[in-house]
Amino acid sequence: MLILECPCCGVTGEETEFHAGGEAHLKRHSVGSTDDQFEEYLFMRENPRGVHLERWRHNNGCGKWFHAARCTMTLEVFGTYPAQTYEPPQEIKDAISAKRPGWSWRNFS
Amino acid sequence: MSNAVSALQGAAFSDGIAEVRELGLRGMITLRGDLSDKKLIKAVKAVAGAMPEQRKIALKGDAGAAWMSLDELLLMVPHSDALGTVETLNSALNGTHFLAANVSDARAVFEVSGPYARDVMAKLAPVDFAPDAFEMGMFRRSRMAQVPAAFWMSDEDAFRVVCFRSVGEYMFDLLSVAAQTGSEVDVF
Ligand SMILES: [Zn+2]
Numbered sequence: 001m002l003i004l005e006c007p008c009c010g011v012t013g014e015e016t017e018f019h020a021g022g023e024a025h026l027k028r029h030s031v032g033s034t035d036d037q038f039e040e041y042l043f044m045r046e047n048p049r050g051v052h053l054e055r056w057r058h059n060n061g062c063g064k065w066f067h068a069a070r071c072t073m074t075l076e077v078f079g080t081y082p083a084q085t086y087e088p089p090q091e092i093k094d095a096i097s098a099k100r101p102g103w104s105w106r107n108f109s
Numbered sequence: 110m111s112n113a114v115s116a117l118q119g120a121a122f123s124d125g126i127a128e129v130r131e132l133g134l135r136g137m138i139t140l141r142g143d144l145s146d147k148k149l150i151k152a153v154k155a156v157a158g159a160m161p162e163q164r165k166i167a168l169k170g171d172a173g174a175a176w177m178s179l180d181e182l183l184l185m186v187p188h189s190d191a192l193g194t195v196e197t198l199n200s201a202l203n204g205t206h207f208l209a210a211n212v213s214d215a216r217a218v219f220e221v222s223g224p225y226a227r228d229v230m231a232k233l234a235p236v237d238f239a240p241d242a243f244e245m246g247m248f249r250r251s252r253m254a255q256v257p258a259a260f261w262m263s264d265e266d267a268f269r270v271v272c273f274r275s276v277g278e279y280m281f282d283l284l285s286v287a288a289q290t291g292s293e294v295d296v297f
């Protein structure tokens with residue numbers, strides 16, 4: 001069971017109060033993109049054993065979207081952060097580094 | 110004008126460890142906008158007496174204002190005042206970016222009361238209902254069993270629950286089963 005803290009309303013709730021929204025920080029390649037970029041956007045996803053960055057929605061709550069950094073192996077949550085960002089903020093990266101030194105996820109580490 | 114009726118027309122269950130009652134018609138208005146806007150704060154205070162803090166509810170007699178999210182409040186008024194309140198909000202907030210919608214007939218409201226009301230609530234929602242964790246003045250959106258719900262305390266031993274009208278009967282059955290005789294948990 002995941003325990004997530006919604007950064008929008010501040011509620012700490014268990015996962016049935018939330019809904020998983022897939023991988024975080026995808027670039028929505030669209031008009032003007034190459035076929036490879038569009039394929040990347042539509043189909044290519046990370047499936048890590050370990051650190052993962054995801055989108056979540058507080059659907060049984062304030063209704064807002066946010067980001068979460070967690071471990072897919074231990075279900076440990078490193079932190080949650082606002083949806084309005086293209087990459088995890090430094091304090092989230094630091095929190096992951098403290099627990100998983102040398103981690104990397106796509107272009108982030 | 111049609112004759113408005115509530116979801117369960119005041120259904121009640123009182124043979125268990127807590128009393129469950131549908132509260133009949135309630136006026137409810139969804140107000141969305143910038144919650145730090147002075148005009149909006151003034152308009153909310155005119156309805157509910159105060160502006161609710163984050164995850165709180167402000168109550169004044171039959172009226173209230175509950176914090177739903179960063180940009181949304183739920184205003185509660187007597188059912189017959191709902192349309193008038195929307196009109197008042199529309200003129201008070203004219204020119205700002207906002208939405209005021211009368212959702213009175215899209216909701217059902219229940220009260221769970223009695224010394225074991227906390228037990229009944231705690232069986233159904235993934236929320237800490239310990240007396241020092243859930244107190245008067247708090248407002249929480251969550252789920253009860255399989256449906257979204259919001260709740261707050263209306264008295265020492267009483268909770269109010271709001272859900273969508275379409276699941277009103279489900280909510281009543283749920284609360285009644287959780288309140289059945291002999292089902293005390295006695296954790297609080
Ligand atoms: Zn939230």
